[in-house]
Amino acid sequence: MTTAEPLLDVRDLRTAFLTDDGIVGAVDGVSFSLDAGRTLGIVGESGCGKSVTNLTIMGLNPKTARVSGQALLRGEDLLQAAPRRLREIRGNEIAMIFQDPMTSLNPVHRIGDQLVEAVLLHNDISHAEAKARALESLEEVGIPQAARRIDDYPHQFSGGMRQRVMIAMALINDPDVLIADEPTTALDVTTQAQIISLIAQLQKEHGTAVIIITHDLGVVAEIADEIVVMYAARVVERGPVDELFERPSHPYTWGLLGSLPRLEADVERLAQIPGQPPSLLAPPRGCRFNPRCPYAFQRCHDEDPTLIKVSGTDDHVQACFLDEGTKAREAAKTLSAAAA
Amino acid sequence: MYRYIVRRLLWACVLFIAVTMFTYVIFFVIPADPAVLAAGRSARPADVERARIYLGLNHSVPYQYGLFLKRLVVDQSLGRSFVNRRDVDSMISEAAPVTASLVFGGAILWMLLAVPIGVLSALRPRSLLDRSAMVFVLIGISLPVVWIGLVLQFLFGFKWGILPNAGYCNVFNPPTGATCGGPVDWFTHLILPWTTFAILFTAIYVRMVRSNTMDTLGEDYVRTARAKGAPPNQVLRKHVLRNAMLPVVTMLGMDIGIALGGAIFTEYIFGLPGLGRLAVQSVQNFDLPTIMGVVVFSTLCIIVFNLIVDVLYAFIDPRIRLE
Numbered sequence: 001m002t003t004a005e006p007l008l009d010v011r012d013l014r015t016a017f018l019t020d021d022g023i024v025g026a027v028d029g030v031s032f033s034l035d036a037g038r039t040l041g042i043v044g045e046s047g048c049g050k051s052v053t054n055l056t057i058m059g060l061n062p063k064t065a066r067v068s069g070q071a072l073l074r075g076e077d078l079l080q081a082a083p084r085r086l087r088e089i090r091g092n093e094i095a096m097i098f099q100d101p102m103t104s105l106n107p108v109h110r111i112g113d114q115l116v117e118a119v120l121l122h123n124d125i126s127h128a129e130a131k132a133r134a135l136e137s138l139e140e141v142g143i144p145q146a147a148r149r150i151d152d153y154p155h156q157f158s159g160g161m162r163q164r165v166m167i168a169m170a171l172i173n174d175p176d177v178l179i180a181d182e183p184t185t186a187l188d189v190t191t192q193a194q195i196i197s198l199i200a201q202l203q204k205e206h207g208t209a210v211i212i213i214t215h216d217l218g219v220v221a222e223i224a225d226e227i228v229v230m231y232a233a234r235v236v237e238r239g240p241v242d243e244l245f246e247r248p249s250h251p252y253t254w255g256l257l258g259s260l261p262r263l264e265a266d267v268e269r270l271a272q273i274p275g276q277p278p279s280l281l282a283p284p285r286g287c288r289f290n291p292r293c294p295y296a297f298q299r300c301h302d303e304d305p306t307l308i309k310v311s312g313t314d315d316h317v318q319a320c321f322l323d324e325g326t327k328a329r330e331a332a333k334t335l336s337a338a339a340a
Numbered sequence: 341m342y343r344y345i346v347r348r349l350l351w352a353c354v355l356f357i358a359v360t361m362f363t364y365v366i367f368f369v370i371p372a373d374p375a376v377l378a379a380g381r382s383a384r385p386a387d388v389e390r391a392r393i394y395l396g397l398n399h400s401v402p403y404q405y406g407l408f409l410k411r412l413v414v415d416q417s418l419g420r421s422f423v424n425r426r427d428v429d430s431m432i433s434e435a436a437p438v439t440a441s442l443v444f445g446g447a448i449l450w451m452l453l454a455v456p457i458g459v460l461s462a463l464r465p466r467s468l469l470d471r472s473a474m475v476f477v478l479i480g481i482s483l484p485v486v487w488i489g490l491v492l493q494f495l496f497g498f499k500w501g502i503l504p505n506a507g508y509c510n511v512f513n514p515p516t517g518a519t520c521g522g523p524v525d526w527f528t529h530l531i532l533p534w535t536t537f538a539i540l541f542t543a544i545y546v547r548m549v550r551s552n553t554m555d556t557l558g559e560d561y562v563r564t565a566r567a568k569g570a571p572p573n574q575v576l577r578k579h580v581l582r583n584a585m586l587p588v589v590t591m592l593g594m595d596i597g598i599a600l601g602g603a604i605f606t607e608y609i610f611g612l613p614g615l616g617r618l619a620v621q622s623v624q625n626f627d628l629p630t631i632m633g634v635v636v637f638s639t640l641c642i643i644v645f646n647l648i649v650d651v652l653y654a655f656i657d658p659r660i661r662l663e
Contacts, residue, residue, distance in 0.1 A: 060566055091569035098567075103560040107659055108582050117578070118568045153658040169568070 005075060006033035007209050008057075008094075008177055013069035013079075015049075015056045024280045026052040028233040029069075031307075032226075036176065039203065039210045041220030041241070043256065044230035045277050050213045053230075054179045058096060059086045073177070092122040095170035099182040101162035105154035111138075111165050112150035115172060122173050137168040141198060160191035164198065171202055178203070179211045184219065196222060217256055221245060226315075229253050232278050232288040235307060239316030249310050249318040249327055251293050254334040271337070287321070295322055295330070348650070352643045356636075363635045364405050367628055374422050374626040395422055408632060418636065419629040421622075428633040431618060436637065438508050439614035442606060443599045445530055446537040447592065453542045455588075458549025459581070462557065473546055480543025489536040489609035496532055504529045506611035529610075537606045541595065548591065552584040559583070586657055590649050597645030601638025 015027040027049040034040050042050045055061050057071045057078055071078040073093065078086065090096075098104045106114060115134035116127065123130070131150075138146035141164040154162060163183060170178055180199060184192035200223045203210050214220060220227055220241065227244045229237040229252065237250040248254055255273035275292035278284050287305050290296040305319040320327070375392035376383070383391070392398050396407065411417050418428035461470040497505035507520070509529050514521025520529070556562065557580055565579045602616025611617075615634055622630035654660050 058567060060563060087569045087571055089569070090567055096567040098560060098564065100560055104564045106561040106565070106579050106583070108657060109578070110658075117565075117570065121569045155659045166564075169564075 007036045007074065008034040008211075009070070009072040010053075010057065011070040011072070013053060013056060013071060014067065015052050015061065016066045017062070018064045018066065019281075022281050023066075025233055025283070026280060027056060030228075030230070030233075030235050032228050032235070032238060034177065034209050034211060034226075036209050037203070037207045038225045039212060039223050041224030041227045042211060042213045042230060043215065043217060043220055043227060045215060047277060047280075048230045049233040049280075050230050051181050054096070054181060054211060054213060058090060058094060058179070059083075060090075060096075088122070091118055091170075091175070092173045093175055094177040094179065095173070095175040096179040096181065097163070097166045097170045097183050100186045101159050101166050102186065104166055105162055107154055110151050110153055111157070115150075115165075115169050118169050118172050133172065134168075137172045138165070140171075140202070141165070141168040143168070159187050160194065163187060163191075163195050167195075167198065167202070171206060171208070174206055175208060177209045177211065179213070181213045182215070183212070184216075185214070192219075199223070217260055229256070232283055233280055234288060235319070236289065237316075237318040238307065239310070239313070239318075243313060243316045247310065247316070247328075248331050248334065249316070250289075250320045251295055251322070251330070252289050253318075254331060255292075258334050258337060287319070295326070297321075348647060352647075355643060356639055359639045360408070360632065360635060361405065363632060364401065364408070367626075367631065368401050370626070372626050374628060377626055378422050412636070418633040421630050422627045423622075423625045423630075428629050431630060432615070432633045432637050435613055435615045435618045436600075437510075438612050439600060439602055439607065439616065441508075441511075441526070441530060442533055442537055442603055442612060442614060443596060445534045446541070446599075446603075447596055449534050450538040450541040450545055451592070453538070454545030454549055455585075458546045459553050459576075459584075461546070461550045462553035463576075465554065470550075473550070477543045477547050480539050480546075483539070485536060485540060485605040486609065488539055489532075489606060492532050492536055493609060503531055506609075508612045508614075533606050533610045533612060536609070537599075537603050545588065545591075549584070549588060552587055553580060556580045556584040582656065586653070589652060589656065593645045593649030593652070594642075597642040598638075600641040600645075602634065 010033065011031050013027055013030045014025070017024045017026055030049070030053050032040060032042075042053065044050050052061070056065070056067055059078065059081070061067070067079055069079065073089065078089065081089070105111065109117075112131060112134055115137065116130045119125070119130040119133050120127070135146055135150055138150060143149055143161060143164055149157075154165075157165065167183075178199075183199065184195050187195060196219060199210065199212070202208070203223075210223075212220065212224060224241050226240050227238065228235055229244075229250065231252045237244065237248070237253050244253070245257075248257055252273070255271075258271040259273065273292055278288055278291065284291055284301075286302055287293070287296070287300040290300040293300065299321050303321070305321055307317040307319050310316040310318055311324060322330075373388075375388050375395060375397050378395060379388045379391040396404060399407070408419070411419055418432065420426065421428055421431065457469075457473050461467075461473045464470055493505055496503045507529055509520040509522070509525035511521075511523050511526045562575060562579050565575045570578075600615070602614060602619050604616035604620060606612070607614040607616040608620065615637065618630065619634040621627075622634065
């Protein structure tokens, strides 16, 4: 698909929170774009700013957030939009599902009513019509006996079923973009696979563009077209999924790939990235990964790396000073170790 | 539901017996002799002995307690006062409406104040309103009720003469010889007592409503509602308030139940002939039947209001089912 303008274009997004301890730069110059119907995976450790990035796009940050940059939805900057316009967009053009389905539904309202609310907020139709649509979408996400279950309360559903309800609620107004913030983290493994394939299937049927946030590279490999790797509030590598898995170009990405568990591999311990992510109150100078990077040299401590193209590609960028020869060698080592 | 009620009633019986027994034991531990008081100041020992037999105090304590229970259950009677031989049932039924007027009016007042103030403070933490509310909370909790009552009485009743100083007026059928009566008199006479009684509770409830609302605002389902595109007041109404008010309802039920046993300070200051004043007087006079009457009534109030809260809770919170 080649359109001149991407559906969602995020440019140099920055989000800072004023706290009692100082300013926390939770998102620091993040850029990416998303075309209609495509899937973008945002990967990184907890606290790297991947959730805040998307909450910022949705305008759902707490009031203490200071935001700059642009988030253009079909050319309209969401960060500048009036609250009323933003409410029209939320749940209608961009919808979101969250990490914990156990707490994301209101415990005192029937799930049918919560779905109907989502419909009525954006459509001028009768309650009965809204309820019919709610039932339809519950059936679509595979809730068994949906007609009977529609009047149940959230606590009467299992975690996986609740996440299905959340998906039904997010897709009920047929949005252009679905943001899924760690949609499977709180679920058990078999349910995880079901939810991911449900999202993929519905995406195909509705032509929805999806941003999937996760710390699980396995999930991204399955459904994403493009991957953004974030570390300490910044993007460290971005590229098409095949390209990135074939030629990972940042030591942090190698670390993530190396720590993927493989069923066929007979290892005593999973590989891990040593150390902790830095505090965003006072991030390290230079490359933010340098305290944990085994390849770090003087330049990494002195200079802020910027995203540069990996040679021979159009859309694969990375932020590491290592020369390409070393990278090719180390990447090959990581990949063969992971595959072994 | 049926099993729940049976279990609840059994629990109520146990509670009831425990409370009344405890009151009985405490009464007999106090080193004073009601018979001496009842016999009068210049009574001879023989008179005191006659009074003792007359009041039934010659029996053992367990026997007296058994008699009390039997009278209560079989005759539905609380007996007669040691002091003036009046029927305790009628004393309670005269005092209860006074206390009920004070407590329910006060509860309405404190909820009308506490819910808006608490919610607005939670929506704008650290704002001027929030900070003023927190100062008020601190003052309201720290000030003794007696002091508040006396100051209000002095200013509004005595110095400026806007409101009546003290006393109670019946809404319906004022007794013959009463100086006032009817809804207007009833209302004006209760304004100061209501205010006095409500200040402490307003302070406590403002803080509770504020913290519950703040907690609920941070819930994931509130974020979900905003992500759906719901406007702020719909989020507040449908998603925040209902959840934030759950614990408040519980507290309200229990506080009303407890307060119906008598708002002693307020009743005393404003000369309201309610249960609190009745309780204090009967303790001072070692009037065992009247003390027991007040205790029985307040225990029943607490039990009934706890039951109401439980049933109400099951209605507003679907996660709780009465079984």
